[in-house]
Structures are given as C-alpha cells and as structure tokens.
Amino acid sequence: MATIAQIRSEPATANSRTGSVAMIVLRRMGFAFSVVLLALVALMVIWILLFKLFDVNPLVGKTPSDVFHYLFTDDPPRRGIRPTSISAAQARSEVFGGLATTLLNSAIGFVTGLLLAVVLAASFVLFKPLEFAFMPIAMLLRSVPLVAMAPVLLMMFSGKAGIAAIGAIVVLFPALVNIVLGLRSASPQSLDVVRVYGGNERMALLKVRIPSALPNLFAAIRISVPGAIVGAMLAEWLSGVEGLGGLLNRYGVSNKGGVWAVVVVSVVTSIVLYAVATVVESAVLAKWGPNAGKG
Numbered sequence: 001m002a003t004i005a006q007i008r009s010e011p012a013t014a015n016s017r018t019g020s021v022a023m024i025v026l027r028r029m030g031f032a033f034s035v036v037l038l039a040l041v042a043l044m045v046i047w048i049l050l051f052k053l054f055d056v057n058p059l060v061g062k063t064p065s066d067v068f069h070y071l072f073t074d075d076p077p078r079r080g081i082r083p084t085s086i087s088a089a090q091a092r093s094e095v096f097g098g099l100a101t102t103l104l105n106s107a108i109g110f111v112t113g114l115l116l117a118v119v120l121a122a123s124f125v126l127f128k129p130l131e132f133a134f135m136p137i138a139m140l141l142r143s144v145p146l147v148a149m150a151p152v153l154l155m156m157f158s159g160k161a162g163i164a165a166i167g168a169i170v171v172l173f174p175a176l177v178n179i180v181l182g183l184r185s186a187s188p189q190s191l192d193v194v195r196v197y198g199g200n201e202r203m204a205l206l207k208v209r210i211p212s213a214l215p216n217l218f219a220a221i222r223i224s225v226p227g228a229i230v231g232a233m234l235a236e237w238l239s240g241v242e243g244l245g246g247l248l249n250r251y252g253v254s255n256k257g258g259v260w261a262v263v264v265v266s267v268v269t270s271i272v273l274y275a276v277a278t279v280v281e282s283a284v285l286a287k288w289g290p291n292a293g294k295g
Contacts, residue, residue, distance in 0.1 A: 015208065065262050069082070082257045102229065102232050109170065109232060110167060112167070114171055114175055117175035117179055118229040146166070151238060179220060214290070225270065
C-alpha cells in the first residue's frame with residue numbers, strides 16, 4: 001500500500017514533469033526563432049554577395065529589396081521589378097493566396113505520404129517477408145526522377161488527387177527508410193521484457209518500438225516538410241492550377257519580380273515550417289520519447 005508521503009508526492013512529480021516539458025518547449029522555441037532569423041539573414045547576405053560576384057543583370061535577378069518593393073511598395077517601382085498593371089496589393093493577394101493553396105496541397109500530400117510510410121514501416125517490422133518483397137520496389141521507384149514521374153501521376157490522377165500523389169511520393173520514401181530504421185533500433189532488453197510478460201509483437205511495437213522510433217519519425221518529418229512544398233509546387237507548375245507553382249507557370253518571363261517573390265516566399269515558408277517541426281519534436285520527445293522523464 002502506498003504511503004501518505006508517496007501519494008502526496010505524485011502530483012508534485014507530475015507537475016514537475018509538465019513544467020520540465022514546458023521549459024524544453026520554450027527553450028526550443030527560442031532556439032528555433034534564433035535559427036530562423038540567422039538563416040534568413042545569412043540567406044540575404046549570400047544572395048546579395050552572389051549577385052555582386054557574378055554581376056547578375058538586374059532585369060533578370062532581383063535583390064531582397066526588389067522583392068520587398070514588389071510586394072509592399074505602393075509607389076511605382078523602377079522598371080523590371082513589377083508590371084505597371086499590378087499594384088502591390090494585387091501582388092500580395094496573388095502571392096499569399098497562392099501560398100495558402102500550396103500549403104493546402106502540400107499538407108494533403110504530406111499527411112498521405114507520412115501515413116503510408118508509418119503503415120508500411122509497421123508492416124515491415126511485423127511481417128518481415130513484406131520488407132524483402134516491397135522495399136526493393138520502393139527504392140526502384142525512388143530512383144526515378146520526380147520530374148519524370150510527375151507528368152505520369154498527373155495523367156493518372158486529376159486535380160487535387162494528382163498533386164497529393166506527387167507530394168506523397170516525395171514524402172513517402174525518405175520517411176519510410178527513417179521510420180523502419182527507428183523501429184529496428186529498439187532496445188533488445190526492452191523487447192525481451194515485453195516478451196517475458198507475455199506480450200506479442202504488436203504489443204512490443206506499441207510499447208517499445210514506436211517510442212524508440214519517434215526521433216527518426218521527426219527527422220523524417222523535418223526532411224519531408226520542405227519536400228512536400230516542392231512537390232506541390234512542381235505539380236501545380238505542370239498542371240497549371242492555382243498555387244505558387246501555378247503562379248510560376250503564369251508569370252514566366254513576363255514578370256520576373258513575381259517569380260522571385262514566389263521563390264522567396266516558398267523558401268521562407270519552408271524554413272519556418274522546419275523550425276515549427278523542431279519545436280513540436282522537442283515537446284513530443286520530452287513527453288513520450290525514449291528518454292522521456294529522464295534528467
């Protein structure tokens with residue numbers, strides 16, 4: 001029977017763990033914000049230096065200030081930055097409206113690809129012959145360039161389904177490899193404990209393998225988030241539908257300022273989402289990861 005001191009100490013222990021998780025998340029948020037800020041500053045510095053080093057024609061290459069003027073300056077900018085028929089408000093509406101569409105398309109592909117990767121990885125662990133049968137096929141498909149595969153997928157699937165299929169392909173293969181490695185890396189001693197107490201492979205998967213694979217899962221998520229955006233933009237560009245990729249298709253050579261604005265917005269969005277994924281990773285691993293509750 002638990003003593004009174006033990007009963008009284010349980011809420012304090014739970015509160016301390018909750019506070020520890022909150023502190024980890026706050027520290028990670030501060031770190032992620034600093035990394036994003038430094039990455040953006042470094043990106044702009046490299047951008048400007050490369051333009052000066054290679055003496056890029058200002059009618060072709062646009063600087064960070066040009067992109068800012070394209071999106072936010074109401075006064076008519078200098079020639080070549082923004083067509084006179086487009087105002088700054090219209091430019092922002094097009095670019096950020098396209099961003100919202102691309103984020104939706106990339107989210108569909110990301111979730112689809114990640115769920116498929118988790119299900120396949122768990123199946124490979126539970127039924128080992130499946131891995132030997134299907135992993136070579138998956139790697140063979142991964143070796144096909146996405147640019148060559150995307151038109152075929154768009155012919156097979158129309159509209160959102162085609163965009164989701166391309167995004168899922170981008171996410172599926174790196175996530176599958178990472179998650180399988182994570183599930184395989186579970187501690188043999190912990191697996192033996194489950195078996196000693198009468199647990200089967202499914203119980204070992206839920207209680208041991210999945211918590212051990214969480215770091216690999218989030219590594220796959222961090223890699224896949226920018227890839228899902230690129231996949232969605234590629235599908236939009238090829239199909240000509242709305243989104244950042246569709247804007248690139250429509251702007252072409254007639255609106256180079258718009259092309260650079262789309263590129264900058266997509267890159268900044270990828271960096272920010274990568275940082276968000278690291279914050280979520282810290283919270284989840286602190287609560288349920290393999291080292292949860294340890295100092």
